[in-house]
Amino acid sequence: MHPEFKSYLQKLLKAKDCQETEVIQSLWSGYGKISRFQLYGSAYGSVVVKQIRLEKVKTHPRGWNTDISHQRKVKSYKVETNWYKNFNKNCSVDCRTPQFLGSLSQEQKQWIVLEDLDHFFPLRKEYLQLTEVKLCLRWLAHFHATFLNKSPNGLWKIGTYWHLATRPEEFNKMELSPLKDKAKRIDDLLNNCQYQTLVHGDAKVANFCFSQNEKQVAAVDFQYVGGGCGMKDVAYLIGSCLTSEECQKYEKEILNFYFDVLKNLCLNSMSLEEYEKLEQEWRKLHPFAVADFMRFMKGWMPNHKKVNSYTEEKVNEVLKILNPQQ
Known part of the structure; x- marks a missing residue:
C-alpha cells in the first residue's frame, strides 16, 4: 500500500490501521484497480477505494491505446472525482450512489474513497428479469x-x-x-x-x-x-x-x-x-x-x-x- 495514501486514509476515517483485503476489479486498460479496504478502530468497517494511475498504459484489450484514448481516460477520472465532490450529494435514496468520503492526488496517482455498498447492495447481475x-x-x-x-x-x-x-x-x-x-x-x-x-x-x-x-x-x-x-x-x-x-x-x-x-x-x-x-x-x-x-x-x-x-x-x-x- 502506498504509504502516503495509508496515512491519508487512516486520518480521514479516524482508523488506527487499515489493510487492503480484496481487489474487486481492475480498471479498464490497466489504469488501476478498485479495492476493498478493512479499517480498524474506525466507524467504517470497510470502504471501497478506486486507485488510479494516470500515466499512459502500453496495452489495451482491443488495441485502442492511443493518445486520444489516453486523454479521454484521464479526463474521465477527473470528471468522476468532480462528480463525487460536487454532484453526488444531490442523489436521494431513490437514485442511490456510494457516499463520497474523500480523494487524494499525488503526481500521476489518484485515489477516490467511497462507501462500501456491499453492506446494503451485495448482489451483482448479468441478465435481468x-x-x-x-x-x-x-x-x-x-x-x-x-x-x-x-x-x-x-x-x-x-x-x-x-x-x-x-x-x-x-x-x-x-x-x-x-x-x-x-x-x-x-x-x-x-x-x-x-x-x-x-x-x-x-x-x-x-x-x-x-x-x-x-x-x-x-x-x-x-x-x-x-x-x-x-x-x-x-x-x-x-x-x-x-x-x-x-x-x-x-x-x-x-x-x-x-x-x-x-x-x-x-x-x-x-x-x-x-x-x-x-x-x-x-x-x-x-x-x-x-x-x-x-x-x-x-x-x-x-x-x-x-x-x-x-x-x-x-x-x-x-x-x-x-x-x-x-
Whole structure:
C-alpha cells in the first residue's frame, strides 16, 4: 500500500490501521484497480477505494491505446472525482450512489474513497428479469428528474463514453453505410434536444448493485456522467441486460414504465403541459439513442452481441425518419 495514501486514509476515517483485503476489479486498460479496504478502530468497517494511475498504459484489450484514448481516460477520472465532490450529494435514496468520503492526488496517482455498498447492495447481475429492469429504470428516472436542466459544469459537456466527438478512431473504422453517413445528424439531434438532464453515461447492468431482497438498487461508476437526453441511459441499459428478443417484446412496457415514474417526479417542478413536451421529445429520440450507440459499436466491435436484430430495426427506423423519400 502506498504509504502516503495509508496515512491519508487512516486520518480521514479516524482508523488506527487499515489493510487492503480484496481487489474487486481492475480498471479498464490497466489504469488501476478498485479495492476493498478493512479499517480498524474506525466507524467504517470497510470502504471501497478506486486507485488510479494516470500515466499512459502500453496495452489495451482491443488495441485502442492511443493518445486520444489516453486523454479521454484521464479526463474521465477527473470528471468522476468532480462528480463525487460536487454532484453526488444531490442523489436521494431513490437514485442511490456510494457516499463520497474523500480523494487524494499525488503526481500521476489518484485515489477516490467511497462507501462500501456491499453492506446494503451485495448482489451483482448479468441478465435481468423484467421486474429487475424496472428497478434500474426507476433509478434512472429519479436520477434524470433530479438533474433535469442542470448544467454539467466540471463533467462531460456531453455524457456517455461513446459520444461521437470523443470517438473519431472508432468512427473511422466503421464501414461505409447509411448509419455512418447520418452519424453526425443523429449526434446533433441528441445533443441539441430541448430537454436536457445529466446522464449516468455508462448505465449498464454491471454498474448496478442490488439489495439482498432485490427491491432496491444503487449505481456506481461515474466516469462518463454529463449532459444529454435521458434516452441514452435507457437505451444502453436495456441493451446491456436483455436479449434482442426481449428488447423487442418489452420495449413498449419498459418505456411506459420509465415515463410513468419520470412523470410523477417532474410534475413536482413543471406543468403537465411542459412534461408532455419532454416525454414526446424523448420518446421520439429513443431509437436515435439506440442508433447512436450502434454507430460506436460498429466501429469498435461490429460482431458484438449487442449488434442484433433489435438494434438493426431501430437503426433502420431512424434512417427512414432521416430519409423519408427512401
